[in-house]
Amino acid sequence: MKDEELYFWNGPLPETQAPAPAPAPEPWGETKVVGKPVTRIDAYDRVSGSAQYPSDVILPDMLHAAILSCPHAHAMVKKVDTSAAEKMPGVRAILKDGDVGTNVPWFAGRGGFSSRLFDAHCRYEGDEVAVVAADTIYQAWDAVRAIKVEYEVLPQVTSVEEAMKPGAPAVRDGGNVIPPGQPYTRGDVDAGFKASDVVLELTCTTPCELHNPMELHGCVAKWDGPRLTIWESTQGVYAVQTGVARALNIPLANIRVIGHYMGGGFGAKLSPGKYSVLASVLARKTGRPVRLFLSREQVCLSMGNRPANTITLKAGAKKDGTLVALQSKVVGSGGAYSDGGTGSVDYVIRELYACPNVRCENQAIYTHAGPERPFRAPGHPQGAWALEIMLDHLAARLGIDPIALRLRNITLVSQTRNGNPKYTSTGFADCLKKGADTFGWAEARGRKPAASHLRRGVGVAGGMWQGGGGSPPSTAIVKLFADGSANLNMGASDIGCGTKTWGAQIVAEELGVPLERISIEHADTGTTQFATPSGGSKTVPTESPAIRSAAIEVKQQLFAMAAEQLKLPAADLELRGAEVVSKTDATKKVAIGQIQAFGRRGVIVGIGYRLPNPPGSAVNPFGVQFAEVEVNTKTGEIKVLRFLAAHDSGRILNEKMCRNQVFGGVTMGIGFGLTEDRVMDDKQLGKLLTVNLHDYKMPTALDAPADKTMLFVDPQDHGFSNTGAKGIGEPATIPTAPAIANAVFHATGLRLTDAPMSPARVLRAMAAQKPAPAGQKRGE
Amino acid sequence: MDHEDKDKPAAATGGVSRRGFITSVGSGAIGVAAAGALVKGAPAEAQTETVKAGEVSTITLTVNGRRQKLLVEARWSLLYVLRDHLGLTGTKVGCERGECGACTVLIDGQARYACMTLAVEADGHEITTVEGLMTGEELGPTQKAFAEEDAFQCGYCTPGQVMAAEGLLRATPSPTLDQIRQGMAGNICRCGTYAHIFKAVSKAADLKRQGR
Amino acid sequence: MLRTFAYVRPGSVSEALKQLEERGARIHAGGTDLLGCLRDGVFDAQKVVSLVKLEELRGITTGADGELRIGALTTIAEIAAHPAVVEKFGALAQAASVVASPQLRNQGTLGGNLCQRPRCWYFRGDYACTRKGGEMCYAVGGENQYHCIFGGGACVIVHPSDTAPALIALDAKVRLIGPKGARVIPLEQFYVLPEKDATRETVLEPGEMVMGVLVPASAAGQKSGYRKVRARGSWDFATAGLAHAVTMKAGKVADARLVLSGVAPAPWRLPAVEKLIIGQKLDAKLITRAAAAAVAGAKPLEHNAYKVPLVHGLVEEVLGGIPAA
16 A cells, blocks of 8 residues: 555645654653543543534534435446426425536546446446435435436446456456556565475455444535535545535635544545535535435445455465465455455565565456445455464464464564665564463463363464554644633544544643643634544554644743743743743742733644654554454354453553553454455345345444453654654454454364354354364364 | 425423534424423323324323423334434434444333334333433433443444443343343444443442442 | 334224224334334335234233233333243243344334244345245345255245244244134244245234234243354344253153244244154263254255254254253
8 A cells, every 4th residue: 555545545645744843852751641541521422412423413494315326236327207206295406417516526546437426327236326305304215215217237246256257247448357566576485485394375265344333424514605514424524625625616715524523434434425515516506404314224335345355375484483485365346436455455464574575466356346445454454364364374383382483573674665664663572472471371272172062262363554653744733821721723533532532631741731621623624724534543643743742832932931021041941730830949930820921912822743754764553462262163153252452552642542442443353253244146136235234243242252451562662753652543453353263273273264254154164174072182 | 395394393401501502403492392391191192093194193202301292203213303303412323223222212211222113102101312311411320430431432322322221220230241241232332342331331330329 | 214104003902903904004013123124115014003002912921820921012021031931931031032132122022023024135125036026036046144944945034033933842822813803823833934825924814913922831840941043142133043942851851842943934843853852861872863853854055054064063052951850
């Protein structure tokens, strides 16, 4: 993945220089507020039900809109007859292809490909055909059902395997097989395999996953003259602003996008939706605010997915476990409208373990399915699934402990970046060792298997995330008011990670202002500064240094004012509570509210910019996860009994929130490993069968183990930013599934390589390979 | 085009002053509901009259302790009426099919999905929403526990989780971990906050026992 | 959002039956399956007939002879928690406790659970399938990983109910009432296999409805239970399940009724297995033979062959867990 893809940003590359760099502050030592497990500052709003999510916005005269989706996997829209729908009660406006405001390009791609808001050529079940705005949501859907569409149903191909065959229905001109780029190579894999003592090969498959955040996708749009306000459930208000401005051809200054609260994204809400444009056009047409939110079925169909992948991985190693060669071939589809079927799957294969000879090939395919969207650590859970199972496979073959095998192949430098820069920190080895200790790894591995059809075992897996080091752009503003209270203003969204809270903690740390006296403005293009979308585990590493810089700038201005008043050098001053005090003579002090220059100005504004990480540095988060499972060898059920996550994400800004987030990533990984699977009717109509939250199975309270432990491994990295904090949202979900798979192997001797490991898959694997009978040596 | 009269939304209870001005739109039209609230002790009328498709009929819901008389279509879900007619947007829309739990409310003290309940079927019953757990601006004990244990991330499933916990604790005041997990098994959290939710329910049980 | 419908709340069973005579009239008991079917367009509702006022259909009573009488409108949660059910009819209590989710158990009724429509994703989806009166079964040549390995024909659904197999294991009868009057039939005869009629799951005549269920007093020493295997820990229907009611006497099986869920278009009784074990000691050898007998004659589809070892394992596990005394 290129740098610009990392930021899910379709504009120009983020800047790598920032204006007016100030001298770098000292790294934090002992902190008073940062790192502490404080309660979230918006906890009240969320648990009281008073937090207003975009889907809660109710405006006077608001209309409710609903989209008509194409029910066929592949079809041409011949005719759209809205005459009956127009006459129905409460219907105020209907838009279809050709109507004013709908000629908006969408899904531009290689070879000049472009689709439109309403494309008569529907390339997957879910492609939008029309939209209705009515007085009530019931009336809108009644009208949608009354629209008569004549489709010419065309042959479909939703299966990757079928799509690759010559003669398969063409999803696009130019065929379904996207010309692959150059394979990644270093060294000479063929020579490497020849020099290996053992060469193993596995073919693994991973499921297509649907993000399905709890809040549906959608927005409310309202015009005031030429100015448009959009409340949208999004991870990036600025991305929505840019996209809608372009689509409607209006200046950025005239669009305000508000995204204060949002009910989850996981990568599915990094860019505007067609609903953002449609709601705006309908609002303009009717002169009334329009609320357009998708149904859950539509979210399952069209709002993104993690592509399913087939990964063939070949590994060569020496007897002592040193890796010599790794070769991967990845195949996957991003649906009809995205080339991203294999993005970043090979990252961990190329980078995580020291290996001199590597070759990675990727083959992406078009199919008549919903478009891929980045999904929490795009590519990485898939790559880790194959790589970490392979490491376990090697360990078993070589008779080496899986932890020891990984420790033998630690790399301190990035192997794929130009110049092989050294990681500013890698806690990977520590995560392995300390995690193993805390988990009781050695003891659990050595336990004799019980003479029972319930077999227990433990497994481990490692991972790293290609992002998480942070970078420009980010502009944070901190204001100190005359009474010593403060305001933090930043463009970043809080998508559940507690952004507002740790941001406030940083301000509190630098300025000594209590948390309850700090207000936050964020995620609002009308009142904050540009930020790239909150995703990619970039928010903490990108925003936290900018916020710290802004707070320090406020402090410096405050000290300058106090210095003049106290007739002392600014360098002699420090903040103690609400007073500025001389470090050398505690009797010389002044209360913030008594600083005359401050009183005259009324406010102190500090602006902080995120500076680039030092040139030639590699900053990445690492993690290792451990699972204990119980496998019922009669029924194929896998129960995860306990779990431990050990992570190096640098300085942790709030351990309580971070632990929650990591456990959340683990839960998502359990979905990947055990329950989630998008199923399409490949052989017949190509429609989505897991089109609701019952058939698409996300983990419930009974699927997530209660016994979860979090171990923070902080390498005290002062090398890359003034906070030393790396991202963690994505690392948390990368090693989970393979840790479980490896535990299943330890428990049963079954080497499962297809996720999710449903009871069906376990039973199939058992039927194909008899597990070690009760009492005998288990898989080692 | 036809334009049907809509029932005006009534004022929400609890926490109103914390919410943005724009969501209290329509709350001035307290008229219908408040007047209806004075109709004491009127149970659901025996009705063997068929309500025709598309017609509205009168129902009485006691929502968070206030009796509301409402005109509703038979097909309207309780979730729709609570949010779009009563302005109580604390209860969330997740799937409209009883598969996620985001719309969990209490009906006569029992956890139920408001999306799977026709408003007409809730006629004559007591509905408690997350707003109803507040005392004025103060959080109730279950809500306090969720806040203290950081039992939410994006917060969207949270009102539903809180109500499911409330329903569980009213029936089982001192649940074991297993009972907690079973009781919360009808609420999806995509952010995966379950571990903290289990702690929160346990703490809520303590707070309730202490009378907090 | 739902299409519009008329709505009526009859005050008596006879009034309800009159209402149900109309075309497109649908019962609203708890409403959990009705609303799901309406949302998915499985069928239309011209009029929804709410049973909410029919108090006589609610509640659980125990007769003097120990017979359990459960009204059709009793909620699943009430059944799972009722002391008489928990104490004497373990299979039913356990089955009820694993239905759906807590909120749905508070809302769903026994009648609804017995009469619910299948969950086949083609049936629930935008397909004109055989069961809905169409021309073909899409599961036979499609994604049939969750479909049946017994009893299939023109349609290959599995029946989704957990309470039905448990009640059949407990030898329950179901009380029906309709335009032609009342009747009581063994619950085992309530269900219809596709070979007989692929468009309905039950013998209910048009305008007929379930009044309740009668469960005979359990024999002394009878142990019953329900084991459900599913993909997730909540909400999911059975990938396969097994209800058992077994009476041991002097270390041998005196009586046994075994009924599978999730493997056939109707709850699937295992008469061959029962015959094999009755009169015998439940030792490991017999249990293995019983498991083999359970899956004899299974006809897996392309993607659900795993259900064969699953049923085998279930029978082994359940029979292996029955105490000898």
